[in-house]
Amino acid sequence: MIQLSSNFMYAAFFLYLAATIFFAVSITGKKFKNKQGNEVNKAGMFGFISALLAVLSMLAYFTTRWIAVGYAPVSNMFEYTVALGMATSIGFVIIYALYRNNYLGLFTMPIVMLIVAYASMFPGEVQPLIPALQSHWLTIHVITTVIGQGILAIGFVGGLLYLIRVINFKESSKKVKGVEFILFTLLSTVAYVAMGFGFGASNYEATFEYVNEQGNPAEMIYLFPPLIGPNEGELISEQGMSPVIDAPAIIQSADLNTVIWAVLGGVVLFLLLRLILRQPIGGAIQPLLKNVNPQTVDEISYRAIAIGFPVFTLGGLIFAMIWAQIAWTRFWGWDPKEVWALITFLFYAAYLHLRLSKGWHGEKSAWLCVIGFALIMFNLIFVNLVIAGLHSYA
Amino acid sequence: MEKVKCECGHLNPYGTYLCESCGKPLKEEKGKVANMRYEGVARRSQTYKQTPIDKIWNFFSSVKVGIWIIVLLLLTSSLGTLFPQEMYIPPGENPTLYYEQEYGLAGKLYYQLGFHNLYSSWWYMLLIASLGVSLVIASLDRVVPLYRALKTQRVTRHEGFLKRQRIFGEATGITDPDSEMAKAEEILKEKRYNVRRENGNILAEKGRFARWGPYVNHVGLIIFLIGGMLRFFPGMYLDAHVWVREGEQEVISGTNGEYFLRNNEFLIELYDEEDEKYREALQRTGSPVVKTYQTSATLLKRSNEGTVGSETELEEVKDYDIRVNDPLTFEGFSLYQVDYKLNELSQFTFTLENESDENLSDEIQFQVDLNDPQKLYEFDNGYRIEIMEYFPNFVLDDNREPSTLNRIPDNPRIIFEVFPPDVNHEEESGEISLIGIQVNEALNGENDHTIRMLDVEMVDVTGLTIRKDHTLPIISIGGIIFMIGLIQGSYWHHRRIWIQNREGTLLLAGHANKNWQALKNDFQLISDNTHIPSPKDQTEKEDEGVSQNNDPTKQ
Numbered sequence: 017m018i019q020l021s022s023n024f025m026y027a028a029f030f031l032y033l034a035a036t037i038f039f040a041v042s043i044t045g046k047k048f049k050n051k052q053g054n055e056v057n058k059a060g061m062f063g064f065i066s067a068l069l070a071v072l073s074m075l076a077y078f079t080t081r082w083i084a085v086g087y088a089p090v091s092n093m094f095e096y097t098v099a100l101g102m103a104t105s106i107g108f109v110i111i112y113a114l115y116r117n118n119y120l121g122l123f124t125m126p127i128v129m130l131i132v133a134y135a136s137m138f139p140g141e142v143q144p145l146i147p148a149l150q151s152h153w154l155t156i157h158v159i160t161t162v163i164g165q166g167i168l169a170i171g172f173v174g175g176l177l178y179l180i181r182v183i184n185f186k187e188s189s190k191k192v193k194g195v196e197f198i199l200f201t202l203l204s205t206v207a208y209v210a211m212g213f214g215f216g217a218s219n220y221e222a223t224f225e226y227v228n229e230q231g232n233p234a235e236m237i238y239l240f241p242p243l244i245g246p247n248e249g250e251l252i253s254e255q256g257m258s259p260v261i262d263a264p265a266i267i268q269s270a271d272l273n274t275v276i277w278a279v280l281g282g283v284v285l286f287l288l289l290r291l292i293l294r295q296p297i298g299g300a301i302q303p304l305l306k307n308v309n310p311q312t313v314d315e316i317s318y319r320a321i322a323i324g325f326p327v328f329t330l331g332g333l334i335f336a337m338i339w340a341q342i343a344w345t346r347f348w349g350w351d352p353k354e355v356w357a358l359i360t361f362l363f364y365a366a367y368l369h370l371r372l373s374k375g376w377h378g379e380k381s382a383w384l385c386v387i388g389f390a391l392i393m394f395n396l397i398f399v400n401l402v403i404a405g406l407h408s409y410a
Numbered sequence: 411m412e413k414v415k416c417e418c419g420h421l422n423p424y425g426t427y428l429c430e431s432c433g434k435p436l437k438e439e440k441g442k443v444a445n446m447r448y449e450g451v452a453r454r455s456q457t458y459k460q461t462p463i464d465k466i467w468n469f470f471s472s473v474k475v476g477i478w479i480i481v482l483l484l485l486t487s488s489l490g491t492l493f494p495q496e497m498y499i500p501p502g503e504n505p506t507l508y509y510e511q512e513y514g515l516a517g518k519l520y521y522q523l524g525f526h527n528l529y530s531s532w533w534y535m536l537l538i539a540s541l542g543v544s545l546v547i548a549s550l551d552r553v554v555p556l557y558r559a560l561k562t563q564r565v566t567r568h569e570g571f572l573k574r575q576r577i578f579g580e581a582t583g584i585t586d587p588d589s590e591m592a593k594a595e596e597i598l599k600e601k602r603y604n605v606r607r608e609n610g611n612i613l614a615e616k617g618r619f620a621r622w623g624p625y626v627n628h629v630g631l632i633i634f635l636i637g638g639m640l641r642f643f644p645g646m647y648l649d650a651h652v653w654v655r656e657g658e659q660e661v662i663s664g665t666n667g668e669y670f671l672r673n674n675e676f677l678i679e680l681y682d683e684e685d686e687k688y689r690e691a692l693q694r695t696g697s698p699v700v701k702t703y704q705t706s707a708t709l710l711k712r713s714n715e716g717t718v719g720s721e722t723e724l725e726e727v728k729d730y731d732i733r734v735n736d737p738l739t740f741e742g743f744s745l746y747q748v749d750y751k752l753n754e755l756s757q758f759t760f761t762l763e764n765e766s767d768e769n770l771s772d773e774i775q776f777q778v779d780l781n782d783p784q785k786l787y788e789f790d791n792g793y794r795i796e797i798m799e800y801f802p803n804f805v806l807d808d809n810r811e812p813s814t815l816n817r818i819p820d821n822p823r824i825i826f827e828v829f830p831p832d833v834n835h836e837e838e839s840g841e842i843s844l845i846g847i848q849v850n851e852a853l854n855g856e857n858d859h860t861i862r863m864l865d866v867e868m869v870d871v872t873g874l875t876i877r878k879d880h881t882l883p884i885i886s887i888g889g890i891i892f893m894i895g896l897i898q899g900s901y902w903h904h905r906r907i908w909i910q911n912r913e914g915t916l917l918l919a920g921h922a923n924k925n926w927q928a929l930k931n932d933f934q935l936i937s938d939n940t941h942i943p944s945p946k947d948q949t950e951k952e953d954e955g956v957s958q959n960n961d962p963t964k965q
């Protein structure tokens with residue numbers, strides 16, 4: 017059953033790829049217009065169909081895995097992140113149905129692929145659920161939240177699309193740097209995933225004996241070549257190399273090491289692209305988007321947030337409170353994860369008010385959409401893995 | 411202040427921009443497009459600016475201020491997650507030292523600034539209170555006049571009003587305007603518009619109730635905040651903790667001694683490491699994983715029939731397996747599984763030995779209940795054993811005197827006095843010894859008799875949290891209203907279409923509070939099926955146009 021569910025996920029991955037290609041064709045391919053001036057290039061429709069099939073395939077993955085593991089598969093980093101990819105594509109399907117914008121597809125599909133690929137960096141085996149996680153309310157809470165976040169993610173994609181469309185890349189400015197930074201972050205994730213698959217395929221594993229925070233000897237496993245070693249670490253496996261420098265005991269050196277590899281990989285990819293393109297990457301993408309109507313993309317990103325915000329609030333705050341009341345005896349406890357969900361909520365509330373009353377449309381609104389998504393990712397990755405609270409998985 | 415009379419005859423409140431009834435601009439405004447945010451109504455905050463009350467009102471009714479409050483809350487909230495809050499530091503740690511020890515100078519500062527209790531600090535409370543005030547004032551400032559304006563609006567609008575709509579168009583030379591308008595009306599009705607006609611003019615309106623969404627959600631938020639605030643009043647909620655040993659019962663606090671809980675059995679179930687399904691994960695983490703924490707409990711109620719004073723008359727109300735995520739609830743109380751202690755000592759079995767009498771140990775055997783020890787043990791053969799002192803949790807205090815930390819038998823020590831049959835217990839003293847786990851000391855010289863521990867019994871103890879929260883209903887209602895308002899304002903939107911016939915020239919105008927695309931599509935549908943052309947979006951050409959309609963200086 018697990019095997020079957022993985023196969024559905026792989027199938028979805030290739031369908032996302034197919035959708036990306038179709039959307040790319042629909043934009044760069046020849047424009048066929050009939051007499052009424054309507055588009056007759058069908059690639060956009062095929063792209064949408066592929067995306068729809070990918071969502072179905074993901075739902076099949078989700079259902080089969082649910083049956084196999086016996087609980088809703090949103091209970092560890094792997095499962096949750098895959099679900100976020102799925103939810104983002106669901107968000108896309110909804111928004112595409114409203115606006116039929118192929119550019120949005122061209123941008124969303126690769127990002128969904130990246131999210132799913134990133135998920136597969138986490139251990140995907142079936143995990144036993146601790147008692148606090150055995151609850152229907154938890155299932156309802158997490159699934160609603162992830163769908164909300166997925167729809168909000170479309171707001172980010174719209175924002176990014178808008179920024180690349182309107183910013184003047186000819187002159188160096190903070191805005192250009194900002195967009196380049198977003199692209200760099202995406203490239204780092206690409207690099208991380210690629211290297212992760214590479215080292216994973218070659219079964220790379222370096223094991224250290226080290227002295228942990230409490231001063232006790234312990235073991236740590238590295239999946240990337242150790243540039244930064246653990247505190248007083250000693251390599252005990254055959255694979256591996258001696259690290260350049262040792263980290264202090266309070267730092268999870270293996271994780272830090274991975275982050276460093278990801279950033280280095282991102283830098284290499286980024287510089288390589290800049291060298292080939294001889295201009296900012298955003299500037300190189302811009303000509304592709306010359307037919308994008310900024311006002312439409314602006315409305316798309318707002319619409320995604322207006323649709324996603326209530327879903328996120330319902331899942332991430334209201335259902336979360338109901339569950340917390342049942343599982344932890346209080347509906348609110350200022351746990352870091354809760355606080356960051358509240359911050360995300362307040363942030364989007366501020367966004368809506370700014371847009372509505374201060375007229376923050378267009379560029380300002382687009383930047384806010386990007387920041388909002390950064391908050392969601394921060395809550396998923398940083399708060400889960402670094403600020404370990406009650407929610408931290410794994 | 412006096413009212414303003416429009417040429418259409420309607421009396422508008424002082425400060426009105428666009429006549430509530432016909433929409434004629436009553437004041438000059440910059441730009442091609444009228445500011446329609448609140449239908450151009452007179453809002454208190456925009457009209458009265460003199461008295462201190464006006465000033466306070468205007469301050470809190472400003473969305474700019476509201477946004478600042480939200481942003482400040484957001485920023486300060488994030489500070490509180492930098493290091494753990496006081497309630498999350500390991501129990502028993504002294505916060506004064508803990509933060510500095512763990513996080514160095516930054517930790518010390520964090521503690522000194524009070525960030526270890528950030529969410530209950532006075533200034534955080536003040537921020538939340540201002541949010542509430544701002545919500546109330548901003549909503550009142552807008553909802554009342556908006557409601558009146560939308561109720562008063564006429565079908566026939568002033569030309570100046572129509573021309574200054576974002577979507578506006580004029581159609582001349584249509585051969586049969588009346589029948590075209592009739593067709594348009596049919597189309598709009600089919601699109602579920604609410605169509606009103608007057609003097610041959612059309613006002614088609616849809617989704618007006620979405621306009622109330624924000625106000626409904628703000629009301630929900632306010633109720634929620636009030637519910638949260640009530641928790642600061644004593645008696646609004648109960649948060650107690652109780653330990654119950656297996657086989658025993660404890661009173662449930664907050665019930666006036668009416669309800670008791672008996673712990674029939676406490677158990678912890680682990681995941682099976684041999685289980686095919688989880689083997690991989692369990693091997694990776696390398697430690698066992700708990701599957702269930704459970705207290706099989708019985709809820710007991712003091713029966714009313716029992717005679718006064720006979721407090722032990724308890725009636726069983728129900729049996730329940732309390733688990734994490736599955737509390738036992740009754741009459742607003744909830745009992746949660748939160749803690750446990752395995753293998754707490756509960757009973758010692760002793761015997762008495764004497765070198766000269768081999769049979770003695772068979773004749774003398776006795777049990778000491780460590781939670782409620784008997785003081786005296788008498789035996790048929792004339793032996794008598796007394797407990798002189800009992801220390802459930804033995805320590806030497808500051809004066810090096812034996813003492814007990816608490817009543818929990820974690821480290822029990824008993825001082826026994828043994829009187830053989832030939833010793834008169836009233837006049838003489840017996841052999842005294844101190845007994846505990848792995849401890850057996852004679853306290854008054856050499857003893858002939860030795861007390862020997864034969865058996866130890868242990869029980870599991872369950873730790874339950876008792877809660878009763880009177881604010882929950884209020885908070886829930888607030889949450890529900892908030893969600894309803896949020897959905898109402900987010901998934902529907904208000905659109906209006908005006909079509910007026912001025913001597914053969916059709917004036918078309920449209921307004922939506924958001925999602926203009928949908929409004930444009932509706933006009934498109936009309937033009938596809940009639941000879942009426944689609945009006946233009948007057949903001950489309952100039953890139954800055956969108957923000958003109960939402961000029962911040964006019965809010």
Ligand code: HEM
Nearest residue numbers: 365368372470471472473475476541544545548552624899
């Ligand atoms: C966390 C707190 C708040 C939340 C969740 C919230 C939520 C919302 C939402 C969802 C909308 C509708 C936005 C849209 O349709 O795009 C809205 C509108 C609005 N909010 Fe808030 N709000 C909050 C706090 C405030 C505060 C403090 C003020 C005070 C100034 C305020 C004033 C307004 C106003 C004036 C509107 C526009 C209403 C209209 O359409 O006429 N809100 N709010």
